[in-house]
Amino acid sequence: MVGIDGPIGSGKTTLIDAICRRLRSRCEIAVIANDAFTVEDAAFLIRGETLAAERIRGVRTRGASHVAMNLSAIDDLKRTIPGLEVILVESDGDNLSARFTSALFHLTIYVVDVAAGDRLPRKGGAGIARSDLLVVNKMDLAPYVGASLSVMEQEIRKLRGPLPYAFTNLKTGNGIERVVETIQARKSA
Numbered sequence: 001m002v003g004i005d006g007p008i009g010s011g012k013t014t015l016i017d018a019i020c021r022r023l024r025s026r027c028e029i030a031v032i033a034n035d036a037f038t039v040e041d042a043a044f045l046i047r048g049e050t051l052a053a054e055r056i057r058g059v060r061t062r063g064a065s066h067v068a069m070n071l072s073a074i075d076d077l078k079r080t081i082p083g084l085e086v087i088l089v090e091s092d093g094d095n096l097s098a099r100f101t102s103a104l105f106h107l108t109i110y111v112v113d114v115a116a117g118d119r120l121p122r123k124g125g126a127g128i129a130r131s132d133l134l135v136v137n138k139m140d141l142a143p144y145v146g147a148s149l150s151v152m153e154q155e156i157r158k159l160r161g162p163l164p165y166a167f168t169n170l171k172t173g174n175g176i177e178r179v180v181e182t183i184q185a186r187k188s189a
């Protein structure tokens with residue numbers, strides 16, 4: 001079970017799509033996409049044929065009984081897909097890791113966006129400092145917002161110590177292998 005959290009628009013659904021495309025022939029994988037008021041992300045993944053439709057569940061959180069709805073989606077997936085090894089759970093952007101007990105996840109991934117600026121890591125927060133893997137996405141946009149990737153990297157190392165991070169450009173797939181390897185190393189739904 002992998003929890004994928006991060007601010008709205010940072011690239012969580014795009015990351016899930018990229019991970020699934022690389023892992024779907026290698027292991028039994030499924031997705032639960034939490035959205036506050038829609039099931040847009042699940043619909044996007046189904047339309048794009050990221051995985052077969054029965055492997056993708058959308059949860060409309062509306063802020064209420066979030067955990068219960070996810071637990072029921074997890075049970076449902078496990079019943080439908082025997083031998084399920086990896087479930088990727090996308091947060092609705094409203095701090096999934098804080099609301100889910102970390103015991104539920106084998107791995108937490110926090111996705112931030114370079115376009116938010118190179119001061120972002122310094123501003124900290126639990127996801128940036130303590131997630132099992134920090135993904136710094138949209139590397140390609142750094143020059144357009146005047147963000148320095150090396151400044152970001154220094155700040156991240158200071159904050160996270162030995163905890164891993166990956167810079168990615170999900171438009172080209174640059175950096176994604178690191179993320180896929182981390183998930184494979186902790187595989188087990």
Ligand SMILES: Nc1nc2c(ncn2[C@@H]2O[C@H](COP(=O)(O)OP(=O)(O)OP(=O)(O)O)[C@@H](O)[C@H]2O)c(=O)[nH]1
Nearest residue numbers: 007008009010011012013014093137138169170171
């Ligand atoms: N330039 C660039 N755009 C990206 C990259 N990754 C994602 N995007 C774009 O960023 C937008 C938001 O990506 P999503 O994957 O929907 O982000 P999200 O975190 O799932 O968003 P919410 O579910 O609404 O919180 C989309 O238009 C993506 O195509 C990247 O590496 N570079």
Ligand SMILES: [Mg+2]
Nearest residue numbers: 012013041090
């Ligand atoms: Mg999304």
